[in-house]
Amino acid sequence: DVLFWSTQAKPVEEAQAMREQVLSGFGDAVDYQPNDGGPWLTRLNAELQAGSGSIGLLGGLHGDFSAMNPDDLVDLGDLGVTSASDTFNNLAKLGTDSLQYIPWMQASYIMAASKKALEYLPDGADIDALSYDQLIEWSANVHEATGEPKFGFPAGPKGLKHRFFQGYLYPSYTNGVVRTFASDEAVVAWEKFRELWEHTNPASTNFSFMQEQLISGEAWIVFDHTSRLAQAFNDMPDDFVAFPAPAGPTGRGFMPVLAGVAIPRTAPDMDAAKALVAYMLKPETQIETLRATNFFPVVDVDLPDDLPASVQAAGAAVAKMSGSADANPGLLPAGLGDKGGDFNRVFVDAFERIVLARQDIRAVLDDQKGQLAAIMEETGAPCWAPDAPSDGACPVE
């Protein structure tokens, strides 16, 4: 059987669903093993170093694969299956000529709120077309009414806070991520975020999965990954609403999440692995995957009607987000290689220093800028949307 070594669908319920609903349909037995990033990578590297191993198929995020040496992944170009999105297919080449991984499933970050919060929406605000200022005002209203800050932000150790800055805040205020990192607009963006933070549950630094705080009522308005909100919608479909991320001066920034499957060069049974890849991309499989993980298909499928509440809510929100007039879609960071972590850390550090430690914004940005520039120079990664394209390494202006 094939060992499917994955960083996705880790929660026990999702893993269970992957095994029982998604992979049981594959002819061969599949051993689906989700792992934390640490063991995942360590085991993989060990097999690669040892030159032999038992992992047949890798499941991971774009970032997981981009950190790897391209030679270690089998070229999947000849497989004949790809995603429906050229952007994704391009990303999956990881800057090489060959397909390093096959896009597997996608998701995004959206907002969700408890219906209790709706009555405090600022006058004239459309929940499907909020601006950051309206979000702040809304949160402030809730704060005032309940006496407690009820905005929830996944700033915990496992939270995906950096994606908010990279894909949402910066594009919405500066129309860029790298180039505009330390721009004056960026200062404004951080000031706004500080304002929002006033109304953010201070325990957010412990929050990793906002669905828990939504359900418990510790947060009424939250931002998070679609799959990390799923439980709230599935458990209490009538209590919550999902809606697009807010817009700023330069539009409604948002960002996809892309997961892929790849085959390590040490895979014991290459054919079985490839067959499994093909199986994973089948429309039926993709729909089952959606049910199991709340990640959306990357191939064209007709979504059935009986999808879980979370999928329906999230799907609608994402559709509104990308379909909005001021949509300013960003891309996943590309070309960073194994510096993806360092790249994230620049933003996380900026957050911790500016917001938590309340250091001067300008000073912090100027300081962090140096590190960002160093990362870009070292990797030579060109700019990606919404930054204006660059020749060579994306410059920090």
Add this chain to the structure above:
Amino acid sequence: MNARILPYVLILPVTIFLCVFFLYPFVLVAQQAFGTGSGFSLENFREVVSYWKFPISLKNTLLLAAAVVPIQLALALLMATMVNRMQKGRDLVLYIWTIPLGISDLAAGLIWLAIFEQSGFLNTMMSGLGIVDRPVNLLSYQHPGVVFLAIALAEIWRATAIMLVILVAGIGLIPKEYYEAAEVFGASPWKRFLRITLPMLRPSLQTALVLRVILAFEIFAVVAALGGTLFPVLMGETYAYQFDLLNNGAAAAMALIILAISIAFTLVILRILRVPKGATI
């Protein structure tokens, strides 16, 4: 067997074991800390030490160890003496006290988060008792003191049993006759504890303290659960270098720094608690 080579024969299995399963990988990893491929360099150390979170995490780690270990020691000693003089039900009591041993640090973090979070048990009880009119947010960046306290409490709860078990085993081996003699010669229970238990327990104390201090510098999971990102500690930073930043050299350098601190403290403990030659049973 010859008394000169016998000790070496006895430590041989452990040595082989540790050489193969610890020292060999350790050397490989430690090498990475000193330079990247070619030549010797302290660049990795410079990098990790100059990172702005390093002083904070160092301070946090030391502070936590300083707060937690002495309390645990005192508590473990108290509990050990208590079970030792207990007649009825002592294995039940000891069992209860050692329960946290069986709980991994991840699970312990979980348990204590369930207590301290805003919708947690502590708030339930406090609002039930009318101390607060609505649940307070205890684990927030606004209350660093409470966060520290929560982490310390969880850690004390979780890891006191480690010392307790070692001390209980040691305390039981102290011959009763010495307590009797001390008692006859006018030593109060407290004095007996100070003058008999403590000195005669030195070897066990040494072991318990050393192991505990080393573990205290490796604290991570409980802190991550309760302190979130508010309370960076050295080991968390190490893992961040290794698994988030994929910077093995820096991670190894961090680990070596932790190692150095642990060993330094260990040597101090061994020095303070050494048994003078001849003063053994």
Add this chain to the structure above:
Amino acid sequence: MTDAASVDLPRDTRKSGKFLYVSAVVLLCAWVIVPIYFLMINTLSSPETVTSFPKPLFPEFDLGSLKFFAGFAGMLAALKNSVLVAAMTMVMSILVGAPAGYALSRFEFRGKGLFRLLILLTRAFPLPLLALPLAVMFIRTGLDDTAFGLALVHTTLAIPFAVLITFSLFSGIPIELEEAAWTLGCTRLTAFTKVVLPLILPGITASAIFAFVISWNEVFAAAVLTIENRTLTAFLLQNLDTSPLHLKFAGGFILVVPALIFIFAVRKYLFAMWGIANR
């Protein structure tokens, strides 16, 4: 002073001392048990209750979360692996560790300091950093994905405990008892097994508990070094933190139980059963 007064006074202080003592014991028991009790409440609650506020202070005996795990594929196999690995770890760490502890306590030899340092280093260096070279070694030697291989790594983690604990307790055994055994026809080895070992049973027990618990709760090496033969912890615990709350608690609870059963089984050996006297 009248006789009555002189007798009654200490009696009173004894009584109040006794009261203080008992209440301290009860308090400390509560301190340990209450958090576990909370864990149990959450385990036995429905998902809604787990996330609700205020929290119930009594379990509602909803077995849903536990049932979920009961239906989890591979649980039993993983449990078996965990027990197997923990048992091997226990046996190996004591078999290997106790002689070294004995050597440390009874002999002066060159390199003793170095040896102790090696032991401590083992404990002071984070295992996850070592996992990569270890895994490579294991894959190359075929130890990979075997319970025995994992037990070897766990033994490495448990050895410092075994060596140091037995060392400190050996120091408490009068050497005369051993000498007596020698004059009665024991070799060093038989004197050790027949006289010293029974006397440090508490230390052996403590080491065994640590070995068991360390192995039982170890995630990282288990996750990296076992694939087919996953231990329960690698199987459950490492994905707990990203699971829904009620499953986190139930999973945590399931992991705790076997360790508690084990400690319960060996608890009474923690006490020195025979008073050791010098004469």
Add this chain to the structure above:
Amino acid sequence: MAEILIKNVAKTFGAYQALQDINLTIADQEFMVLLGASGCGKSTLLRIIAGLETATSGEVWIGGRRIDHLSPKDRGIAMVFQNYAVFPHLTVFENIGFGLRMQKLPNDEVTRRVERVATLMHIEQLLKRYSGELSGGQRQRVAVARALAMEPDVILMDEPLSNLDALLRMEMRAELKGVLAESKTTAIYVTHDQVEAMSMADRISVMHQGKIVQAASPIEVYRNPSAEFVASFIGNPPMNFLPANAAGDGKWQVAGQTIDGPRTNNAALKFAIRPEDMSLADQGLVATAKVVEPLGAHVLVTCEIDGTIFRVILDSETTVQPGQKLTLAPHSDRVRWFDPDTTFAVA
């Protein structure tokens, strides 16, 4: 004032009755020696007085206060343990000074007292050693010194000199007596050395199977044992016994000889005589010498009379060969008689 009063004390270990109905008064400043067979309960009694063991029933009073419920440290007692219990983690100096430190005496007073008793016990040059570096006798002396240094009201000594050589022991005895008299200490002293008991005791209590059989002055215990046990226990070698049958009118038939004895109604008694209370004579008990042991100044001749072992101590000048017949004349004022049924002495 440290009179010790032991009232109806009993002690059982599980089913085993170690002490039964012990009643004993030890006067203030008295030197009481406890004698008794191994395992008869001497240490147990001391431990009960010290408070280390709780009596199953009965009361212990010291200096007019009932002390059963006091903890040992409040009883004003010092003790020399049979197994020394010298603290292994302390030097000899610290061991001896232990109790004084507990009393928070000033440093120089501690040093003064420690040095004084150490000199008394001839261990002054060992003060820096740990107990593991001492010989058995040295360790024992540390235990004694530790108790003496306390200058307690009551001192309990459990075979404190058993591991010392004769010379040293003799010296120690004298010094112990002197020191205790000087400090007006009440002492209870367990010993197996009868010479020690005889020479040191104000009174001797003889214990037998958890009971006190006789408590009297040494000479009284030696000369007028109240029971057969005491008679056979005290004196080394012990008293000799021979069956005696009434011959009427205060005469008794002993081993074929007729001897004057008490006028009682018993049909049979036991004739008893100490080995040293006989001399070779023309007339008397006829015994066959079996073993002749030189004891220095004397010879101990173990004989047989009618199949009973019969020991006699003679001047070493006399040469006796095994197998030789001896005619032994008992010194009549030293003959004692016991009732074989009650085992008690007959006047």
Add this chain to the structure above:
Amino acid sequence: MAEILIKNVAKTFGAYQALQDINLTIADQEFMVLLGASGCGKSTLLRIIAGLETATSGEVWIGGRRIDHLSPKDRGIAMVFQNYAVFPHLTVFENIGFGLRMQKLPNDEVTRRVERVATLMHIEQLLKRYSGELSGGQRQRVAVARALAMEPDVILMDEPLSNLDALLRMEMRAELKGVLAESKTTAIYVTHDQVEAMSMADRISVMHQGKIVQAASPIEVYRNPSAEFVASFIGNPPMNFLPANAAGDGKWQVAGQTIDGPRTNNAALKFAIRPEDMSLADQGLVATAKVVEPLGAHVLVTCEIDGTIFRVILDSETTVQPGQKLTLAPHSDRVRWFDPDTTFAVA
């Protein structure tokens, strides 16, 4: 054949010289008693023979084999430890049978032997107890029984009867002697009890400050001590010494009396006499009685002659009052002379 040969054995603990140049031969089946002051090195010597301590230099041979490098178990030795070392985790039965089990004797043989020695030691009713439930003397007997059960070639006993009462001790002595003779065991026996030493020993070795001063038969050691130390150490109370000045022609001036003595060139000697070797007479040494102690059959009178302590043992019939002047005639064949410079005896 288990002759023990000790050649030039020395032992130092750090800077402390515990044994110096010990040379001693113990014949096969001999019963050798070691006597010496507390701390003189007796236990150390036994421990070296047993192999528990390594001699700093010298050789130990048993039965013609050099055994220095053998481990204790291969020396065919059993030992009774001064502090017993009874295993606390084993019952008395298991303790006594411990060595036999090590030899893998069959169960019934173990039981037989254990029961035999237990009966010998009067501990047959304690076989199920743990050592914590025994009295001091009972524990000691377990230690002896454990060694006896081994039926070794050589048995080393370090004060094996010190905690027993006189009666039991006397019995044990006889039984020990009997058992050891029967099993043809070579024995080295440390004791502080001189009666024990005298009555049991084939030969006595007197140790002093880590050296052997005299090794000879009991009577020889008692009567003809080779040095002043032996003379004063053996005998209880010890020998009396008085300074003697040459009066020419084999006559010596002692305390104002002229006494026949050896013809030597020394200007001064020491006159020595045992307390029991004098009688009251019309002529002799004039002493002032100071303390009169009853010892049962005799009285010990401690006197003073010219400021020197002088002890004499008299029949308890004689009544002596403190302060009384006594005229003591030494039995001339018992007088001994020592050179005050070398401390050795002068013929």
